[in-house]
Structures are given as structure tokens and as C-alpha cells.
Amino acid sequence: MSDSRLGMRRQLRCPRWTRAAVVLLVSMACSDTVDTQSPTMHSDPVLAAALNVTMTAASGDQLAYVALTPETIDAGSTATITDRASGVERSVSVVNGGFDPVAMPATTGDTLVVRVATTAGEAIVAAVVARPHPPHVVRVDPPKDQVDVPVNTHLTIVFSKPVNAVTLTSATVQLREGATAVPGAIAVDPATPWLVTFTPDQPLVAGATYTLAVTGAIADPTGLTLDTPTTISFTIADAVPVGSIVVTPDSIEFTGKTQLVATVRDAAGNLLTGRSITWLSSDTNVASVDSTGLVTAVPQVMGSVSITATVGGHTASAALKIDCADLALECVTGVFASGVRTISGTISQMMPDGRTQPAANATYFLWFFVRNIPRGTSSSYVRGPRQTDANGHFTADSVQDGRAVATSVVGFDQPCAVVANTIGRNAVMNITVVDPAHPLPQFATGQPVVSGTVSRTLVDGTIVPVIGAAIMATSGTDFNGDNTTVALTHSDSSGRFALCSLPFTDPYYGPTIQLWTAKSASGPFTPAVQVTGPGAVDIIVP
Helix, strand or coil: CCHHHHCCCCCECCCCCCHHHCCCCCCEEECCEEECCCCEEECCHHHHHHEEEEEEEECCEEEEEEEECCCCECCEEEEEEEECCCCCEEEEECECCEEEEEEEECCCCCEEEEEEEECCEEEEEEEEECCCCCCCEEEEECCCCCCCECCCCCEEEEECCCCCHHHCCCCCEEEEECCEECCEEEEECCCCCCEEEEEECCCCCCCCEEEEEECCCCECCCCCECCCCEEEEEEECCCCCCCEEEEECCEEEECCEEECEEEEECCCCCEECCCCCEEEECCCCCEEECCCCEEEECCCCCEEEEEEEEECCEEEEEEEEECCCCCHHHHHHCCCCCCEEEEEEEEEEECCCCCEEECCCCEEEEEEEEEEHHHCEEEEEEEEEEECCCCCEEEEEEEECCEEEEEEECCCEECECCCEECCCCCEECCEEEECCCCCCCHHHHCCCEEEEEEEEECCCCCEEECCCCEEEEEECCCCCCCCCEEEEEECCCCCEEEEECCCCCCCCCCCCEEEEEECCCCCCCEEEEEECCCEECCEEEC
């Protein structure tokens, strides 16, 4: 080969992964330089890494099968394969940077020279025919992660050499939608025994994602089994693109169960049916939704939830409000039942090193927040002071049905809110408190969390942290009205504070939580800021 020819640049492209990570498909021996007809020929390493040459026997004749993995070489048009010993030559078209197996009469030890013509020159590799190797998958159509695949597609699997049709079964070639197997016909053409097709019995579902698995039990005619199983996924195109989706009703107040309906249309407004719709609840602790749009409220839980339906890249949602689901008397009449409940639990103290111990003989108060739910009226009262036992346990009996409860523990910070309700049930409240001298325990970073600093501006404009300021969180915004303390903490030596588990979504306490500040826990407290969700809050006090 002349120097000018050797200097011609070839336009090569590795697959999407790096060259170092290329899966070797070479069942042969390669050398960097191989003496061909006369000049020195330089073997292309990229081409060599993706080329497969393997021996097999067909009708008593020795054949070598040569294949090139797709996306190996850019702008390739044709490939010529030459057996240097016999002079036999075959040509094949290069499609998508590769080509399917080509049968070459050859014997072990023959050198096959492969030349791929490109718009920029010629890529060359020489391969020495070795002993038979196991088959592997050269390509699959549709390829991995393909989208917009037609609903009437049939799948093609190309192996590196002929395979035994007996080993092609529903167990070795599997098409699934999720966990559901898709029935279909598997066929192999005797003229191209390395090419296998799978034709589904029914058209595939528009918009659905399917997975094809080719297992290692597939073998060639000599019994050599597939070297590496292959699994790929692809997505079927929508027969007609989705233009819009509407959920009805889009707003409702209910108890128990309610059915939502999603209407899907194309861009022209025509109704589309049979589309796979994904339903999602924003808070499964309040209500869940199944694959048909049926919403089920969690028993004895009140609150709001958003239900979203998605199809073809379009979404729509419904805003739902649940009033004490499955508690017929309260929900129907708006009057609480006359039953009594029990509240019990444990108060534990977290130490600076993160350990916890029972808060023995601790003084606590229970705050009761009463609301006639459907009519929206409310009031509050307090029970206490009371004391825990030697193990930090407490119990409150004869609590009237329909009360929401919070606690406060004298002499301790309670940075994380713990609230409960006794609507139709007993309540358990396990509370962790801290020493005010160490107000930032590990659990204070839990979610949802409100954190920040308390600062004061001096006369000269300097902003300094306030150490030991009391920060209290209450339901309601009027200190003299219907509100309940749900959390209390102090700023640390850097003026920092953190409050966690504030009940923004609780039907009794949320959505607005009022923060108050004072020089100490004994007050007097002044309003600082209102919060409606997690975030950073920096408080400036006079």
C-alpha cells in the first residue's frame, strides 16, 4: 500500500460507550500488521474490536461466519471479505455501520481480510480463522431504547452464526410488557439460519414499553450455547399522538371512595380510547388511586390530595378533599360522636451524644384542639400539668371523641411536632425532647423542616445572632384565639434553630403555622413569621 493511501483518513466511530468498554465480539486472532498480497497492511483496532469471525460446519463444508456490530464505522458503504489462502471473495453492504453474518468457505488458520470502503478512505482488518466459538447476538431490531416503534412491528434477532431452531422457544425468546408475557411466533429462515424473527400474535399496545429477553439456552447446531444473554427494551408509538387529557371531576370533597375519569383526545379534539394512563396520588397517607382512577381515602384520616393522570406526555390532575373518611356519624351529621378515647405514649430525652433515655417524672401538658369539621368551627383547651412515670410513659383517659392533641413538656425543648387525633380511635404519641442548652439534635434535620437563624440589628447596623431565643410554633395565627402549641425550641450559640415535622398538611393544624419568638420560654412571645411549608426562615427580632 502506498504512503498516500496509508495517509488517507478513515471516518470511524466507536459505539456510544467508550472504546475501552467495547464488548469484544472477536472470535479470532488479530495482529497489528498482516502481510497481504504484497504491501504491509495496518489492521484497524476499532474494526477489529467489533468484528466477529467464527467457524461452524454446514453440510460437511467448513464455513467461517463474519459479522460486524452495527454503529462501528461511520459512512461505510460496502465491505469486501477475502480469504487470502483461497482467494474467495464476498461483498456485503454496510448498513448502520455494520453488517450481518457472511458465510465464507474457509478452514481453521486461514486469514480473512476485511476492507470497509468509506467516504473518507478504507478501513482494514485481518482475522485468522480460529476454532468454533459460542454464538452471540450481533444486533436486535428494534434496537435498545428505541421509541415510536410501530404497533404492528415484528422483532428481528441476528446471531453471529447459525442457531439450532429447536432451542428457539417461548422460554429462550421472551417478549414482555411489565410482568406479562406476550405470545407470538418464533421463526428462522433456513436460508439465513442466524436470523430469527418474533411476530406477536396481536398488535402491541400504543405507548407501552416492552422488554425482549434472549436467554443463554439458545445453541448453535454443534451445541455451543449463547455466550451472553441479551435484554433490550423499546417503546411503542402512540397510533395518534395525544393532544390533551382532562380529569373529571377536577375538584371534589368526599369520604370513602370516589371514581375519577380521564378523557384523552388528539390535537383535533377527537376522542382517543385504549390508551394506557398512569395515575398517581400526591400523598398516599391521605388517599390512594388504582390503575382505573378509583380513589380510596385512608380510614380515619382527613386532608387534601392531588390525583394526577398521565398519558403520552400530557398530564391532568384533580384536587380532592377528604373529610374523616369512613366515620359515618361525624362525616354525615357534622356532630362528633360521644365516645371516649385514650391517649398514651412515651416521652424520651435525646442527649447531646445522640443517645435517648426515658424522661422520668417529666411534667407535661396535653393540648386539645376541637373542630366541628364540616362546619369549620373550632375551640381549644388544655389538660395538665401531669407527670410521666419512671419509664417516661404517660396515659390520658376519658378523652372525648373528635379531639386533635399536641403536647408540651416543662423544662424541655420539643423541636419536632407530635400531634394526634382521637376521631373514632385511641391515639399513641411518642415524643422526643431535648435540653434547651442543646437545641439542635440529630432529628431536628428531619423533613419537613423549618430552619434558620434568630438575629438582632444593633444601633450601628451590625447584625448579631441571638443566643437562647425561644421559638414557638402554633396552629392558628392569633395568640389569644384558637391555636395550639405544636413545637418549641431555642436558638443555639450561633443563633441557629430548627423545627421538624410541622403539621402543614394536618386538617386541624395546617396549612399555616405561626412562629413566635421570645427572650425565653416563659415569654412574652411576639409573632415572627407565618410558614406554610418546609424552608429556610431567618428571623430578625427587635
